[in-house]
Amino acid sequence: MFLRTFGWSFAITAVGLIAAGLLWGAEGFGIVLILSILEISLSFDNAVVNATVLKRMNPYWQKIFLTVGVLIAVFGMRLIFPLLVVGLTAHLNPATVIDLALHSDQTYNGSTYAQYLEAANPAIAAFGGIFLLMIFLDFIFEEKDFNWLSWIEKPLEKVGKLEAFSSVIALVTLALAANFFAAENAETVLLAGIMGLVTYLAVNGLSSVFEAGLEEEEEAEAEAEKTGKSIVQVGGKAAFFLFMYLEVLDASFSFDGVVGAFAITQDIFMITLGLGIGAMYIRSLTVFLVRKGTLDDYVYLEHGAHYAIGALAVILLVGIEYHIPEIVTGLIGVAFIGLALGSSILRNRRAAEAGGSGDSELVGSNSH
Numbered sequence: 001m002f003l004r005t006f007g008w009s010f011a012i013t014a015v016g017l018i019a020a021g022l023l024w025g026a027e028g029f030g031i032v033l034i035l036s037i038l039e040i041s042l043s044f045d046n047a048v049v050n051a052t053v054l055k056r057m058n059p060y061w062q063k064i065f066l067t068v069g070v071l072i073a074v075f076g077m078r079l080i081f082p083l084l085v086v087g088l089t090a091h092l093n094p095a096t097v098i099d100l101a102l103h104s105d106q107t108y109n110g111s112t113y114a115q116y117l118e119a120a121n122p123a124i125a126a127f128g129g130i131f132l133l134m135i136f137l138d139f140i141f142e143e144k145d146f147n148w149l150s151w152i153e154k155p156l157e158k159v160g161k162l163e164a165f166s167s168v169i170a171l172v173t174l175a176l177a178a179n180f181f182a183a184e185n186a187e188t189v190l191l192a193g194i195m196g197l198v199t200y201l202a203v204n205g206l207s208s209v210f211e212a213g214l215e216e217e218e219e220a221e222a223e224a225e226k227t228g229k230s231i232v233q234v235g236g237k238a239a240f241f242l243f244m245y246l247e248v249l250d251a252s253f254s255f256d257g258v259v260g261a262f263a264i265t266q267d268i269f270m271i272t273l274g275l276g277i278g279a280m281y282i283r284s285l286t287v288f289l290v291r292k293g294t295l296d297d298y299v300y301l302e303h304g305a306h307y308a309i310g311a312l313a314v315i316l317l318v319g320i321e322y323h324i325p326e327i328v329t330g331l332i333g334v335a336f337i338g339l340a341l342g343s344s345i346l347r348n349r350r351a352a353e354a355g356g357s358g359d360s361e362l363v364g365s366n367s368h
Contacts, residue, residue, distance in 0.1 A: 005288045008066075009280040016277045024270065031265050035274020036281075038264075039257050041330035043282045045312075045337055046253040048305035049135070050282070051289035053242055053249075061239040062290065065246060066283050073283070074276035077251045079268070082117055082258050089120040089188075104266035114262040122185040122320045123192040126177065128252040129316035130170055130196035135249070136310035137166035138204075139302075148303035148343060170197055173317070181321040189320060196252075203248055206241045250279075253312070257326070299347070304340025308333040 003010075013036070020032040054062055087097045092108065100106055100113035111119070140153065141160025147153045159165065174193035182189040254275070261271040288294075295301055311332045315324050 002288070005291065006281070006284045009277075009284040012280050013277050016273050020270070020273060024267075028270060031267075031270050032274040032277070034264060035261055035271060036277040038261070038326060038330070039254075039275045039278025040281050041334065042257050042326065043250075043253050043278065043333075044285075045305040045308035045333040046250065047282045047285040047289065048295070048301050048337065049249065049309060050246055050286040051295055052302055052305075053246055054286055055290045055295070057239050057242060061243060062287060065243060066287055069243065069247065069250075070280060070283055072247055073250050073254070073279040074272065077247075077254045078258055078275045078279065079272045081251060081254075085120045085124060086113065086116045089123055090116045092116070101268045104268070112266070113268070114266050117258075117262065122182060123188050125316040125320045126174065126182075126189040126192035127196035127199075129177070129313045130174055130193040131200050131248065131252045132309050132316065133170050133173060133313035134166060134197060134200040134204075136306050136313060137169055139306040140310070141166055144303075146299045146303075148300040148340065153303075167197065167201070177317040177320060181318060183321070185320070199248060203241060203245045250282075254279075297348070298341055298344035300340040300344040301337065302340075304336040304338075304343075307340075308336040311336065 016036075017029055017032060021029040024031070054065060057065070083094070083097050083101060086092065086100075087094055090097075090111075092100075096108055097113070097116075100108055100116070104113065106112065108116075140156050143157050143160075144153065171194075174190065174197075177193070178186040178189045257275055257278075258271065261275060265271060312329060315329055315332075318324065
């Protein structure tokens with residue numbers, strides 16, 4: 001299973017690094033390798049959250065995520081999307097943006113492509129920060145089968161029963177970020193943050209609406225098979241919007257990696273290749289977690305990933321004004337995942353020692 005799931009990632013890594021060495025020499029090889037590691041370290045928690053969504057899809061859509069989704073992630077989110085952001089925020093035509101991207105030392109009105117992308121950071125950070133914050137808030141406010149940090153999660157579950165409370169918190173957070181971190185970019189930050197909120201509500205809401213009809217649709221499909229007909233429209237729509245949700249989630253995670261990559265190199269092709277290799281591993285890891293049932297075996301992993309997402313959301317919003325080193329972002333995510341994994345292992349060990357009889361008590365009292 002491991003080789004089958006990660007086979008394409010290994011193959012693309014080999015081809016990508018060989019191509020980097022041939023095109024740019026030893027320096028290019030090293031830069032692409034570093035960028036790949038950067039992307040993996042920044043997005044490991046992304047894989048865990050992706051897995052919680054992907055396990056609700058059938059095998060066909062899991063393959064779509066690992067094939068078409070990779071193309072969107074590599075070329076769409078890490079190459080084309082930054083070009084669009086620069087063009088929209090700097091009011092440049094596509095030809096100028098592409099020309100600047102292809103010639104890293106070239107300037108237009110005194111700025112390079114990397115500088116224009118850096119100038120677009122407030123809008124990028126606000127959109128991505130609010131989108132990720134909503135994911136964290138909706139998780140922390142919902143009732144869960146297992147609680148990791150019970151002393152935090154149980155009170156928040158009660159508060160979360162207030163309708164649309166997560167959206168209110170997100171808007172208040174956005175207003176505070178615009179006031180304290182945005183300065184002259186306050187209007188841009190507010191607009192981008194609201195768009196992040198709207199995008200989350202739209203994609204997540206639509207997937208929920210279509211997913212609600214899956215059970216009835218599956219029954220209809222089973223009945224239709226007897227008559228030689230097939231009904232897949234509603235199920236397909238539900239999976240499609242879940243797929244779109246995953247792509248927007250990936251975009252939110254990729255923002256800091258794309259911007260941070262320019263601190264390592266100005267070459268957009270090196271950046272796309274390095275981050276693309278990293279994105280492949282994130283997708284392979286996502287599928288691996290689903291197929292192995294890892295989230296069911298280690299029940300606090302999902303919690304750790306969402307806390308890491310909450311931390312990343314705060315980092316993005318603070319990063320509107322202050323630069324947060326990428327290594328800090330990556331280490332925070334790895335730390336939360338590591339702690340959650342350790343807590344899960346301890347919980348499983350205690351449950352095994354108790355012969356399973358004390359499992360419910362462990363769930364209610366464990367707050368490691």
